Amino acid sequence: MDTEKALEKIMEAKFDDFIPEIDPKERVGFRYPLADELLETSSEETNQILDSLANEGLLIRFPFDKLMACPKCKSFNPRVSTSCPHCGHTNMTRGRVLDHMLCGYVGPESEFISSEGYTCPKCRRALKLIGADYRSPGLMYKCESCSKVSLSPKETFICFECMHRSSLEELSEIPVLGYRLSSAARTSTRSISVPKMKLVDWLKSRGYQVSVPGRVIGKSNVKHRVDILAEKYSKGGFLADRIFIDFYIAERESSTDPVLSLFAKGMDTEISRLLLIVVPKLSKNTSLFAKMYNIEVYEGSTLEEAIVKIFAQAPDASKWLLGR
Ligand SMILES: [Zn+2]
Numbered sequence: 636m637d638t639e640k641a642l643e644k645i646m647e648a649k650f651d652d653f654i655p656e657i658d659p660k661e662r663v664g665f666r667y668p669l670a671d672e673l674l675e676t677s678s679e680e681t682n683q684i685l686d687s688l689a690n691e692g693l694l695i696r697f698p699f700d701k702l703m704a705c706p707k708c709k710s711f712n713p714r715v716s717t718s719c720p721h722c723g724h725t726n727m728t729r730g731r732v733l734d735h736m737l738c739g740y741v742g743p744e745s746e747f748i749s750s751e752g753y754t755c756p757k758c759r760r761a762l763k764l765i766g767a768d769y770r771s772p773g774l775m776y777k778c779e780s781c782s783k784v785s786l787s788p789k790e791t792f793i794c795f796e797c798m799h800r801s802s803l804e805e806l807s808e809i810p811v812l813g814y815r816l817s818s819a820a821r822t823s824t825r826s827i828s829v830p831k832m833k834l835v836d837w838l839k840s841r842g843y844q845v846s847v848p849g850r851v852i853g854k855s856n857v858k859h860r861v862d863i864l865a866e867k868y869s870k871g872g873f874l875a876d877r878i879f880i881d882f883y884i885a886e887r888e889s890s891t892d893p894v895l896s897l898f899a900k901g902m903d904t905e906i907s908r909l910l911l912i913v914v915p916k917l918s919k920n921t922s923l924f925a926k927m928y929n930i931e932v933y934e935g936s937t938l939e940e941a942i943v944k945i946f947a948q949a950p951d952a953s954k955w956l957l958g959r
């Protein structure tokens with residue numbers, strides 16, 4: 636799907652924001668369900684479309700969330716694993732810790748347990764009253780390898796895809812972006828769709844059947860797409876007139892591509908007229924090309940202006956009333 640068509644659909648849907656949804660099944664880790672549905676594209680294609688619309692300034696990216704990925708393979712599968720901050724061993728036992736204040740020994744509760752209740756494994760004295768001669772600082776981790784006790788273990792992330800180990804700081808932060816329409820998109824699309832619809836209505840009022848966009852299968856069996864297809868049928872149901880209309884919004888330099896493309900579509904199909912509506916105008920050479928190929932060109936600084944020229948030409952141009 637081209638970005639222009641996508642933008643049209645987005646504008647028609649009058650949506651607010653495209654919010655990403657975390658989806659570990661996706662290669663990138665998230666997708667845009669609303670956009671997938673609207674554009675009828677795979678989430679990978681949706682990402683490309685949203686990205687290029689944003690590059691064109693038609694959508695605005697905004698930070699929504701972030702994902703932590705393996706720095707080596709970029710998968711979203713790093714799982715936290717704890718290890719001893721002293722020796723790195725992963726075999727740590729978590730338990731309640733007791734602190735014998737009289738001798739200063741700190742150790743897991745299990746070491747204090749004896750047949751007579753709590754007994755300090757260091758000084759062998761019995762523990763009497765919590766808060767008086769001993770206390771419990773909470774949970775601690777005891778390393779089964781070096782026997783050292785630590786308040787918190789060291790957190791390491793192990794990637795379940797490639798088994799790479801990294802610290803929290805080493806994990807890759809992948810920004811998850813939301814998208815919303817830019818004001819440029821609103822103005823640009825409005826400035827396209829309103830005059831376009833005017834032209835469509837005008838053609839309809841003249842008895843044409845109009846498709847936007849139009850699709851015609853050519854003699855070569857190639858399916859051609861035109862921005863507007865206007866057809867008129869005779870009473871007997873025969874095709875009496877067919878007009879192909881393409882729009883060309885020339886950004887910087889006008890190219891011959893739209894002229895050649897329209898000409899090719901015309902060559903391959905039974906048509907009466909080829910119209911190219913150009914903003915702002917074709918180069919001199921391209922204009923010559925268009926003339927050579929029998930393409931009628933309507934130019935204007937805006938689409939509205941170009942289209943009005945078609946209307947203006949109509950009263951004295953009986954060819955608009957070809958439908959016999
Ligand atoms: Zn990995």
Ligand SMILES: [Zn+2]
Nearest residue numbers: 735738755758
């Ligand atoms: Zn003690």
Ligand SMILES: [Zn+2]
Nearest residue numbers: 719722778781
């Ligand atoms: Zn250790």
